[in-house]
Amino acid sequence: MAGETPDSGELIEVVAGIVRDDRGRILLAERPAGKHLAGTWEFPGGKREPGETGLQALAREMAEELAISVGSARPWLALTHDYPELTVRLQLYAVDEWSGEPEGQEGQALQWVGESDMALLPMPAADRPIVRAFSLDPRYAITPDSAAPGGPEELLRWTRDCLDRGIRLFQLRATSLDPADLRSLAREFGRLMVESGARWLLDGDPELAVQSGADGVQLPGERLDELSGRPLGGDFLVAASCRNSAELARAGELALDFVTLRPGSAACGHQGPLPFDWEEFARLCRCSPLPVFALGGLLPGDLERVRERGGFGVAGTHGFGAGP
Numbered sequence: 001m002a003g004e005t006p007d008s009g010e011l012i013e014v015v016a017g018i019v020r021d022d023r024g025r026i027l028l029a030e031r032p033a034g035k036h037l038a039g040t041w042e043f044p045g046g047k048r049e050p051g052e053t054g055l056q057a058l059a060r061e062m063a064e065e066l067a068i069s070v071g072s073a074r075p076w077l078a079l080t081h082d083y084p085e086l087t088v089r090l091q092l093y094a095v096d097e098w099s100g101e102p103e104g105q106e107g108q109a110l111q112w113v114g115e116s117d118m119a120l121l122p123m124p125a126a127d128r129p130i131v132r133a134f135s136l137d138p139r140y141a142i143t144p145d146s147a148a149p150g151g152p153e154e155l156l157r158w159t160r161d162c163l164d165r166g167i168r169l170f171q172l173r174a175t176s177l178d179p180a181d182l183r184s185l186a187r188e189f190g191r192l193m194v195e196s197g198a199r200w201l202l203d204g205d206p207e208l209a210v211q212s213g214a215d216g217v218q219l220p221g222e223r224l225d226e227l228s229g230r231p232l233g234g235d236f237l238v239a240a241s242c243r244n245s246a247e248l249a250r251a252g253e254l255a256l257d258f259v260t261l262r263p264g265s266a267a268c269g270h271q272g273p274l275p276f277d278w279e280e281f282a283r284l285c286r287c288s289p290l291p292v293f294a295l296g297g298l299l300p301g302d303l304e305r306v307r308e309r310g311g312f313g314v315a316g317t318h319g320f321g322a323g324p
């Protein structure tokens with residue numbers, strides 16, 4: 001199926017570790033001269049060998065490249081990137097426990113880098129969305145539509161409840177409001193976000209998002225073909241709502257930051273909610289070039305299950321804040 005097998009070049013499965021010191025800084029390694037992408041700074045790791053699980057490969061790579069031993073690690077983010085010469089499927093793990101003194105076993109330079117300083121270093125192209133993902137809350141709360149019963153007041157109450165639960169990433173759905181009502185809702189909503197250090201994307205139009213004071217925009221997947229490039233600069237978040245591999249690939253070409261993915265589009269017209277299609281979700285995640293938030297009746301507590309299937313986060317409305 002389109003987007004699942006690379007058009008050209010070899011496909012390699014790679015595992016890499018997010019190893020932190022006690023100040024929360026992350027360990028990066030310089031790719032040695034003569035290797036693919038020499039001189040760039042990467043998350044230490046390497047190719048999965050036949051017969052190995054991802055975690056086994058991670059433990060072996062951390063020992064071989066850094067001489068550290070992994071106590072425990074969890075899947076954090078996965079994506080697939082097409083380089084002209086090869087396709088890399090990268091699985092990153094958060095290494096929660098490790099021991100030893102990291103030392104470059106292959107002569108490679110190492111450094112500890114703060115999350116926000118990584119953007120200043122030359123890194124492999126595949127890593128651009130990974131670096132940006134460090135600032136994303138993996139729980140993405142999508143507001144009830146402002147036209148739904150209860151209107152903006154209910155929406156704001158639900159938002160406060162999400163904030164009380166610690167959620168720091170939001171999408172405001174207000175496409176049905178007229179411009180004056182949107183301005184007043186966006187003012188109030190934006191104030192709540194700033195007070196709590198949360199960020200929010202407006203559903204729909206990039207220009208309107210900027211005018212509304214949003215931190216970014218959530219684009220409909222079926223409109224991505226109309227764009228010739230990323231519609232807002234790197235100071236903004238740009239996401240897309242995707243349903244299939246073609247939309248995922250397009251979101252990657254446009255260098256967006258992340259996608260939401262609602263699997264099971266074939267079931268359109270079905271009466272009532274369908275159970276979340278985990279198999280289809282995992283299949284689509286395997287070809288995504290960007291971090292994926294699972295969407296479709298899931299709860300924040302489903303995060304671990306999502307990560308085990310290659311997703312990065314959970315998006316939704318019901319169960320994120322109390323109410324609708």
Ligand SMILES: Nc1nc2c([nH]c(=O)n2[C@@H]2O[C@H](COP(=O)(O)OP(=O)(O)OP(=O)(O)O)[C@@H](O)[C@H]2O)c(=O)[nH]1
Pocket residue numbers: 014015016035036037041042043044045046047081088090124125126127
């Ligand atoms: N480890 C690692 N590899 C990455 C990252 N980003 C990225 O595009 N890659 C690509 O994934 C592939 C990883 O292969 P590697 O060269 O580390 O493999 P390895 O450790 O098994 O080395 P070897 O083949 O010399 O034994 C390379 O093509 C590399 O360019 C990253 O952040 N970390």
Ligand SMILES: [Mg+2]
Pocket residue numbers: 044045046047065
């Ligand atoms: Mg390596």
